[in-house]
Amino acid sequence: MSENFARGRSAEIFRTEDGKILKLFFPDYPRQYAEKEYRNTKIAADLGCTGMSVYDMVERDGRFGFIMDYVDGVSQNDMPGKNPLYLFRGGKDLAQCHIRVQSKHTKELDDVRQVCLDLLDDGTMAFLSAEEKDKAAAYIRSLPEGDTVLHLDFHTGNVLVDKDGQCRIIDWMTAARGDRAVEEALMEFLFSEAELFPEATDLQRTFFRLVRGFVGKQFFKEYQRLTPLPAEEIDRWRLLALILRRSWNIEFERPYLTEHIRRLIEKYAG
Secondary structure: OOOEEEEOOOEEEEEOOOOOEEEEEOOOOOHHHHHHHHHHHHHHHHHOOOOOOEEEEEEEOOEEEEEEOOOOEEEHHHHHHHOHHHHHOHHHHHHHHHHHHHOOEOOOOOEHHHHHHHHOOOHHHOOOOHHHHHHHHHHHHHOOOOOEEEOOOOOHHHEEEEOOOOEEEOOOOOOEEEOHHHHHHHHHHHOOOOOOOOOOOHHHHHHHHHHHHHHHHHHHHHHHHHOOOOHHHHHHOHHHHHHHHHOOOOHHHHHHHHHHHHHHHHHHHO
């Protein structure tokens, strides 16, 4: 194993001697989380969602990780730095990549409805009263089961573009299965309300908002052109999307999510 060439919030990435990569989680990262990400990534890879193969789970000095193919490329976030004109097609590429993921179906991933039911008991949902939680749970249980692959953290930082222009999808920790409208509701949030680089200046954040909005318009135009989805159907599943996002417990997003989760409970389960 060579020196690491990338570092994220929960893991380091190393090149292996045979040219693959090892995603090795930090020592304090719980084993069950590492195992879940491996399982999700392996399922997605075997279905053809990732654009790369996933191999064995390993342990190195008490740290857990797994091996997968190396991708010679950069994230979509970094593509405009290599080719500024990419900004004018990035959202379209993202949508097409997203649709390829959603074309796959499985019963092996966790049911997104059950994930949200479990999150109602999480500390991040403590702002809800017992009555609100009961209403939300009843509504979630009333929704139909689905088997579409959902990434649930799908953004330009988790899409790698290789030297041939092909997209590869990474970071499958949050993956589940369900109705694709859950993810489209989540994408609407990510392109409008999600926190933008907290360390950035006000001027930088203004610029990033403009870029995000521009890419988002491209994304939704292409998505709806290829796989139309009524706004009413997206709204029907929005409560689940916002519950999923609230579990990230991002301070900047709390007021918006708190208000809108309560509104949706009243609208659909009141």
